[in-house]
Structures are given as C-alpha cells and as structure tokens.
Amino acid sequence: MEEILRRQIEKIVPLTDDEFQLVLSHFSVGKYKKHQYIVQQENPVPYVHFVVKGLLKSFYIDKSGKSHILQFAMEDWWITDNQGFYNNQNATLNIDCLEDAQTYYITLDNREKLCAELQKMEFFFLQKMTAGNIALQNRILSLMSKNSEERYTQFIQLYPDLIHRIPKTLIASYLGISRETLSRLSH
Amino acid sequence: MEEILRRQIEKIVPLTDDEFQLVLSHFSVGKYKKHQYIVQQENPVPYVHFVVKGLLKSFYIDKSGKSHILQFAMEDWWITDNQGFYNNQNATLNIDCLEDAQTYYITLDNREKLCAELQKMEFFFLQKMTAGNIALQNRILSLMSKNSEERYTQFIQLYPDLIHRIPKTLIASYLGISRETLSRLSH
C-alpha cells in the first residue's frame, strides 16, 4: 500500500528510500467502512487523506437539503474539505465512504514539518494543487458551457473507471443534474 | 507600484528589502491598453501576471461561439491561463483588458528559479494556489446549488468593488446566466 503513495509522489519528485521513510513517518493509516464519515459539516477537519483503497465522496448539503457532490476520490487521489483543513475552520462539506476504504492521512502541522524537512515535498504539494486548480477551472467552464449530455459524456471520458463503481444517482449529483434527467440521457 | 506586489507577498511571508529586490528582479513590467489581449486561444502562455493597475478578464469561447468568463482580475490579483502556463500548452482561454492595465509578469522558468533562490516564495505560491482552490470549489458549489438571483447576490457580496467597474453583461457571463435574465433580476 505504501507503494501507491510513493509512486504518487515520485511521479513528480524522485525520492530515496530514506526520504520516503521520512515522508511516511508523517502520515498515519486509516481504515474506514462503507457509509462511514471521515469529515462532517460543522466539525473540524484535521486531515488530508490520500486514498490507497476504496472510494469516497465529498459533498455539500444546501439550505434546501439537497446534496451536491464536489468530488469523488478513489485510489491515488487526495481528499479533504480544503476550506476547513487549510484555514482551520469547521467543515462545510461532508466526506463519506462509498466503499470500504484505506487512506494515509496527515495533519496540517505534519505537512508543514515535512515540507520544512524535505523541501521537494513543498514542490510536490504545489504541483498537485496546481493540477487541482486546472481541473476545477475546467469543471467550471464545463458547468457553464455544456449541457447535461455533454457533461455526462465528458465525465465518462475523464473517469471511465468510476462509471462502473458509482451509481448513476451520484454521478448526476456530481454533474449538477437530476437523476431523472441523467437516466433519460444514459439510455 | 512595486509596493502593491510587496504587500501582496508580505501578507503571507515577510521579506527583507534585499529579498524583495530579488523577487522583483524576476518580474517584468507590462502596460496594456483597454481591449488589448494578453493571452489568446491557441497561442503560448508565457507569463502569469500580477495586476497592479486596471482590470482584466479571462474567458473561454465555446464551440457555439458563446463566451464564458472564468475570472476577473483587478489590482492585487493574479491572472493567466493556468493550463497553458503550467503545462506549457497553448491557451484555451483568452485574456483581455477591460481597462488600461499594468502588470508585473513572470515566466515559469523565472518562477522556478525564484523559488529555488528564495524558498519562502514557494510557500507563498502554494498558499495562493490553495486559496485559489478553495475559491474555485466554492464557485462550483455555487453554480450547482444556487439559482441566478442567489449567485448574483453572492457576487455582490464577494466583489462589491467590481460591481461598479464591470458592465452587467459581463457579470452575467461570469455567473453563467444570460444578460436578459440578470437584467430582470437586478430589477
């Protein structure tokens, strides 16, 4: 399992064995059951999680009670409530498990210590954050310029693996359309 | 003008005079006229710009020819086509000036050099990127969970300064609604 984390980092910065051990020593391992929450609205957000097994979703519940999925996270993805985690605020999002899951998680303090001890980790996190930004901007443009069908097609292209692991209902919620509309498309 | 850049950085990391001179030496100054493009679709994206004067917008033109505003940038904001800039690709966005503008701009190479020479600048960029991420995620949730009126109200709250500098037509394009609908809202 450690290997997944190591490969993820080494896609961006090479690491010696010792360096990777140092990295690893700043993380903890978490195991979670399907339906289990790892972040809850109104509660603190102590960790970012790197998923090594399973599938999670982060979602926002609006004032009318409707839930909107911000992100899915499967193996090799990072997930947290950014606003809560980085600004030390209570969560506005929820994160729960769609499948039994295992993560390596790290606190903000530990992340900062790690970056101080191993400069290239700061570069790594900057690269990840930058890639995240680009993806988010594309998602915004997609929401603004594409209709439901186009967004669904794009989703299939971008995340072919997810299609088979996630009920359509949730994909609809991620795409910002109703499950009925998606149902009528997908045929 | 330099002072604006310095204050922007010092909101996150303190700088000595020498350090700031080092920072500054990696930037160039650009002056642009209203209507001038500083990034064009299909062209390279050599710089990120820090705006010290004026107002710009970045926008995407979809396949049907409709334009969607991704971002405005006034004094103290950063702007570029991220995908083009960080991945060394051609632009998918356009950026032009809504008012005569002045920026400090930097290449990717120079940014990397600067971070290598002055570690805290990497921390600075990471912080900015993180804040950007949070803002983008909120915008996505806003697009998914709020109707036109709520999004407009939120825009006014978030960017009260911009309301008076930007025609409603463009605000509509930023909010992902038609100008007619916005006109009927604003009352």
Added chain:
DNA sequence: GCATTGATGTGATATAGGTCACAAATTTTC
C-alpha cells in the same frame, strides 16, 4: 434467504432561464 433499502426507468407536468427582437440610454471614439 427473506426483507429492507437503494437504484433505475419513465410518464406527466411545471418552471427557471434561454433566445429573439426591438427600443432607449449610456459610453466611447475620433
């Protein structure tokens, strides 16, 4: 292995917001 819960499909109907068309007001340009 049955019972509960969740997922999916589909009809009928409602509606927010888009589009088109025109006129008036305002701003910009030379």
Added chain:
DNA sequence: GAAAATTTGTGACCTATATCACATCAATGC
C-alpha cells in the same frame, strides 16, 4: 460634440431540465 458602439431594459415565446409519482429491479444486511 456628433457618430458609432456598447449597454441595458423589456416583451413574447421556447426549451432544457426539474419535480412529482409510481413501478420495477438489484443489492445488502441480518
């Protein structure tokens, strides 16, 4: 400062998507 360009408002009409209501089917828990 007149002409051109841009912005804004508003009516009439259209459409994509939401909502509600069932029915069926599949998955999961004990």
